[in-house]
Every structure is written in C-alpha cells, then in structure tokens.
Amino acid sequence: MTPHILAINPGSTSTKIAVFAGDEPVFVETIRHDATELAGFGHIMDQEGYRRELILAALHRHGLAVTDLAAVIGRGGLMRPIPGGTYAVNEAMLDDLRSCRFGTHASNLGAILARDLADEAGIPALIADPVVVDELGPLARYSGHPDISRRSIFHALNHKAVSRVAAAELGRPYEDLRLIVAHMGGGVSVGAHDRGRVVDVNNALDGDGPFSPERSGGLPAGSLVDWCFAPGADEAEIRRRITGRGGFLAYLGTADGLEIDRRVTAGDERAREVREAMAYQVAKEIGAMAAVLEGRIDAVILTGGLAHDGDLVDTVSRRVSFLAKIMVHAGEDEMGALTRAALRALDDPGTIRTYPA
Incomplete structure (x- = not known):
C-alpha cells in the first residue's frame, strides 16, 4: 500500500x-x-x-x-x-x-x-x-570582529529540495555536485552547496545579503549605527526596518511582486530600477558564492516565488550565466x-x- x-x-x-x-x-x-x-x-x-x-x-x-x-x-x-x-x-x-x-x-x-x-x-x-x-565552513563564520560570528539562517528546506531535483535532472547525486542556489522570495538567501553541504550562505533573516521585497539586506554599517543612535531611536522599529519594512516595501510602498511588475509594464522607471537593483545584488551574491566554490560550479539554481518573474530571472541570469548552467525552479513547494x-x-x-x- x-x-x-x-x-x-x-x-x-x-x-x-x-x-x-x-x-x-x-x-x-x-x-x-x-x-x-x-x-x-x-x-x-x-x-x-x-x-x-x-x-x-x-x-x-x-x-x-x-x-x-x-x-x-x-x-x-x-x-x-x-x-x-x-x-x-x-x-x-x-x-x-x-x-x-x-x-x-x-x-x-x-x-x-x-x-x-x-x-x-x-x-x-x-x-x-x-x-x-x-553546515558553514570555519572561514564562513568570521564576521570581521570576534564579538560577532556569522550565523546560518536561510531557506534550507527549499535549497535542499530544489538541489535534489536539479541533481536528478543533471543525472548525478546531489552529494557529488557544486551548486549555487539563490532563493528569491520574501527574503533572499544565496548558498554555496559543496557536495551536499551548504558551506556558506547569507543570513536571510537578520539583515545580510541582497535586499528583498520586505528585508533591507546588508546595510552600510556606519549608516546603520547612525540609525541606532539617532534621537528617539527605537530598537523594535529599527529591527522592523531591517526585516519587515525594508526592500521593495521601503522603496516602492509595496512588497507585492505582481504589483511591481504591473508598474514596470506601465512605464514606472523607479519600479524598474528598484527591481533591477535587487537583481544586481542577487547576482553579486551569486558571484561571491562562486568564489567560495573556487569557480568549480555545476549549476546555478534560481528558485523561490520571485523566480516566477521572467524579467527578474533574465536580469540575474545575464550577469551570472558565464559561471555555469542556469536552472530555474520557481516557487517553493514546502x-x-x-x-x-x-x-x-x-x-x-x-x-x-x-x-x-
């Protein structure tokens, strides 16, 4: 049965x-x-x-x-x-x-x-x-100051799931492959998968890596300090700016990818540039993970809800296609x-x- x-x-x-x-x-x-x-x-x-x-x-x-x-x-x-x-x-x-x-x-x-x-x-x-x-390697944990260690918090379930699907399509075990997976959803996480282990990845929750529909991503440290010590600064509000009210929402007043696509189609140049800036940052992070894998990459996988956006996928792909085969697995089948x-x-x-x- x-x-x-x-x-x-x-x-x-x-x-x-x-x-x-x-x-x-x-x-x-x-x-x-x-x-x-x-x-x-x-x-x-x-x-x-x-x-x-x-x-x-x-x-x-x-x-x-x-x-x-x-x-x-x-x-x-x-x-x-x-x-x-x-x-x-x-x-x-x-x-x-x-x-x-x-x-x-x-x-x-x-x-x-x-x-x-x-x-x-x-x-x-x-x-x-x-x-x-x-599964971070020891070098990936260094932040630049011993009081702070980099943490691994990311879309692990979808990263691992789409990696196994892609491995089947490539006809090889996941544990034999070097992959870069970029999950693009409410948050963005880009991970270096080295033969079954995610040896480096940005902290997609706490303010690391590319910005996303609702998250600010890695902000300039000095300016972030200015936020924290501005008159009337409130810790909860600053955290909301980083993890819930950043990215598309802060720039455009909406985190809805479909709404942003409608604006771009209607000729909204600001919406087009903000979306392209996110794609630019995702591509930069993919490039960083390519360095982690020393350029030996079997495929780059684009996934998450925003991978349904053909223009966004094309913009990222144009910048990173020289690295390896691009595979798109849109959505997140949790x-x-x-x-x-x-x-x-x-x-x-x-x-x-x-x-x-």
Whole structure:
C-alpha cells in the first residue's frame, strides 16, 4: 500500500497541511486562523491544542484519520544549529521548541504538532531541513570582529529540495555536485552547496545579503549605527526596518511582486530600477558564492516565488550565466519537499538523524 504522509507547516495566522499518497497529493489545505481567536492565547506555544483539533477536523473532512498515515512530518522551527537532513522528533527537540530558547516563531509548533498526532497512531514524527541548518565552513563564520560570528539562517528546506531535483535532472547525486542556489522570495538567501553541504550562505533573516521585497539586506554599517543612535531611536522599529519594512516595501510602498511588475509594464522607471537593483545584488551574491566554490560550479539554481518573474530571472541570469548552467525552479513547494523527505526516511530509516546532531 502506498504510504500516506501528513505534512504540517504552521504560520503566524495559518496552518498549511497536506496529505500525500507517495508523491501524489491527496489534499492540500491552508487553515486560516481568525485574529480574534489567536488573541485569546497568551503565547504562541499555547496554540498547540487549538491547532491540533483543527488538523484532526480537516483530516476527518477528507475521510482520513491519523491511523491511516505512515508518518507525520512538521516544518522545523528555531532550535539548535544542526546539519541538514531528516530528524526524528525527540524530547530534546520538544524541550528546545516549547521553551523558545532559540527564538519564538509559529514554525516551532511544527514538530510539536507532528509528535502529538504521530504518537496517537504510533508512527514516526519527523522534521526536515529547518531554517537553522548550519553546515558553514570555519572561514564562513568570521564576521570581521570576534564579538560577532556569522550565523546560518536561510531557506534550507527549499535549497535542499530544489538541489535534489536539479541533481536528478543533471543525472548525478546531489552529494557529488557544486551548486549555487539563490532563493528569491520574501527574503533572499544565496548558498554555496559543496557536495551536499551548504558551506556558506547569507543570513536571510537578520539583515545580510541582497535586499528583498520586505528585508533591507546588508546595510552600510556606519549608516546603520547612525540609525541606532539617532534621537528617539527605537530598537523594535529599527529591527522592523531591517526585516519587515525594508526592500521593495521601503522603496516602492509595496512588497507585492505582481504589483511591481504591473508598474514596470506601465512605464514606472523607479519600479524598474528598484527591481533591477535587487537583481544586481542577487547576482553579486551569486558571484561571491562562486568564489567560495573556487569557480568549480555545476549549476546555478534560481528558485523561490520571485523566480516566477521572467524579467527578474533574465536580469540575474545575464550577469551570472558565464559561471555555469542556469536552472530555474520557481516557487517553493514546502509541502512536497517535506513529504519527499519523509518518504526517503521511511525508505531508509538509517538516514534519520537524532537531535541534537
């Protein structure tokens, strides 16, 4: 019988769920959470039971129960830095996620909900390639001052997933390839993949690398200090400028790529230049990762939601196509990526890692 996998991806105002029978989706659903209901919870971790019941109700609507599943896999949250791979949800992981000692985010609920539901059916509870995947080489950790070490926080799930798809297209194992992956979405992360390990990547959350629709990217350090010490400066507001109100939103008043494309088509020169500037910065970061890989590159992969924008892709490609073959895998198939990770783990349980690694 084809194994059925439940994938869970909690967000701040929704929970995405999907059941796949092998590689084929049975259903994919986004459960929206009303703001007034969420306001009744003092902390995001208090939402565990609420979201669990909604997931069970969704399964029931589709004629399924947890006992019909072979495994449950959740989106990994903020936890200890770990190498990429698929991990069994264990008590150490649950303790770190529930305590939020490494950060508070709705994705912390992914492993918790997976374990809740899997225990009910006596099946494996898993996560795969969370944002804290850390495979940086020692030189990549240097910032320029010993008080600050560079951190690995990026779109690890999609990076790894599209790399495996590209490897299959190239007819070679991912673990044999040198790739540069540029994920272009709400945030931008550009990573150097050296035979299965992401040995360098910009911190896509905290203000590193290219700017994006909502993030400011790497800002000039002196000017950033001026922000921090300006009269009336507020730490929370500065952080919002960096991670939520920067990039396209700051320059153009919108983070909507489709809206910006409409403006460009209508002749808005400012919108065209801002979009080209982002492509310019992405290309520069790809060039930096080419240096990390010493110019030995099997392919450059452009992915994420903005890879649907043909003009943006063409602009990046024009600047970096001399490096290697350009492969475009637009979008971010999170649910499919989680499911494929679970299927690989069920097929070869010896590959399942133990947290902390």
